Amino acid sequence: MTTARTPRPDAPRGLRPGAAHRLATLARDALGGPLPVRLRAWDGSEAGPADGPVVVLRSRRALRRLLWEPGELGLAQAYVTGEIDVEGDLAEGLRTMWAAARERGLHAPAPSAARRARALGSAVRLGAVGPRPAPPASQARLRGGLHSRARDRAAISHHYDLSNDFYRLLLDESMAYSCGYWTSEDPGLAPAEAQRAKLELVCRKLGLEPGARLLDVGCGWGALTLHAAEHHKARVTAVTLAAEQAAYVRDQVRARGLEDRVEVLCQDYRDITGGGYDAVCTIEMGEHVGDAEYPAFAAALSRLVRPRGRVLVQQMSRGRTAPGGGAFIEAYIAPDMHMRPLGETVGLLEDAGLEVRSVESLREHYVRTVQAWHRTLEERWPEFVALVGEETARVWRLYLVGGALAFEERRMGVDQILAVRPTREGRGDLPAPPAGWYTGLEER
Structure with missing residues (x-):
């Protein structure tokens, strides 16, 4: 016997969930809790709280950066290149993320083999798997001994x-x-x-x-x-x-x-x-x-x-x-x-x-x-x-x-x-x- 899946609240009836819903699931795994901001993906789909700041992923390349460089640096690389943007007040978006981390205890749990496999599978389905993107030109490139x-x-x-x-x-x-x-x-x-x-x-x-x-x-x-x-x-x-x-x-x-x-x-x-x-x-x-x-x-x-x-x-x-x-x-x-x-x-x-x-x-x-x-x-x-x-x-x-x-x-x-x-x-x-x-x- 099969059980029909309950459609996600933001998914149109009769259609497969868009990229934003798959990304929201990835974010839930990465953060250890629900996404505190609204997410809009490159295909126009959206997921997350309706009243939250809107984070826009303009291309799959942003996701690829995060796969290669999870966390703050990957997000920063995607932001400065314009692959990720925040609609409206950037300060309010960052404030919301920090508040969620403090009040809801969001943190990156230790990545298990199963979690990594799920993330990779989702990335493949989203078409985001590929070679490591080059760092943005504005990123520092230093050589030599520390504080030489x-x-x-x-x-x-x-x-x-x-x-x-x-x-x-x-x-x-x-x-x-x-x-x-x-x-x-x-x-x-x-x-x-x-x-x-x-x-x-x-x-x-x-x-x-x-x-x-x-x-x-x-x-x-x-x-x-x-x-x-x-x-x-x-x-x-x-x-x-x-x-x-x-x-x-x-x-x-x-x-x-x-x-x-x-x-x-x-x-x-x-x-x-x-x-x-x-x-x-x-x-x-x-x-x-x-x-x-x-x-x-x-x-x-x-x-x-x-x-x-x-x-x-x-x-x-x-x-x-x-x-x-x-x-x-x-x-x-x-x-x-x-x-x-x-x-x-x-x-x-x-x-x-x-x-x-x-x-x-x-x-x-x-x-x-x-x-x-x-x-x-x-x-x-x-x-x-x-x-x-x-x-x-x-x-x-x-x-x-x-x-x-x-x-x-x-x-x-x-x-x-x-x-x-x-x-x-x-x-x-x-x-x-x-x-x-x-x-x-x-x-x-």
Whole structure:
């Protein structure tokens, strides 16, 4: 005796289920639970909750990528090439997936032989079996030993040498590519104002006075260097490993007549010589140093500042589950990046002989900062596509949307850590954080 099968809710009566229904079954096996989003396949069929964000698979090639590269990296490859898209708000789609993983405990179960056989059979029926697709052109391809000088130079170049024109279009006039400091909840507060407030706060925490010697390690496009030289009359040595950044900062130094106060070096931080700086700052550069190399990096910060001098580290943090930021970040944005819990970074700085005196979380500030960059990307989308191509523009859309959510949901943090190098007698001469650090920041 045979039993008639109950048709799936989304399948037209009398017809075999479309590709979306087979894919929903595959996703249920992969996730260990029902699909939290609606799925639309290349044949027009749909499956999944009717009120969920709609994920569109435009071709079988997207499925082939996922067969060869299951998980985050395969999804990212398919997204940046346009083989997978999200209809409507990408942030809402990612938020729904993260919420389902948290609340419904979705996770990838250990693949059994039977599950693999079912997946392969479904892929054959869907016509998705074939050779491994080549990685997208925008994916990083690094060679050499981890955190060797040549590999570090290539990793930095992959991200920061995209082009000065790209970053000039994305960022505000300060060209500060780091978390801003938002002095009010006013939605009309401009990103440039938040960056100016951050730069001024850093200079105040470092206690910069006219003639003070500042070392800016990983200076980016020189936002802090130029602010410290112009507004605090500091003498600044700016160091970056990115050639495009060094050229931009040198141009700005000449244009502003700061040649007598600013020196720009395009070199590895491991090659910095001398010392005796009154202050040393590194803003969101420590993430690129590497886990095994961080103790030596912290020791260099301590060695380069004079006794009773101040060191400020602004750095992102993350739990131990994805210290590099995840497969997408590591492949497309910041290869070889490493983050750790805040407490571990504080411990490493103290092990290097620094006394940590102040720690300030800027996590919510980064949500607003990244959202501002994302708005600019969407508002000027045709210009970005014309400049770097649609694939790279889609990389940045995914990066910015995902980054804002990571800070919003506390999967990532960012902090300013202020330390002092004490004398042999233990003197640091750094008072408790004064209220004056924050007075009038919005007026700068």
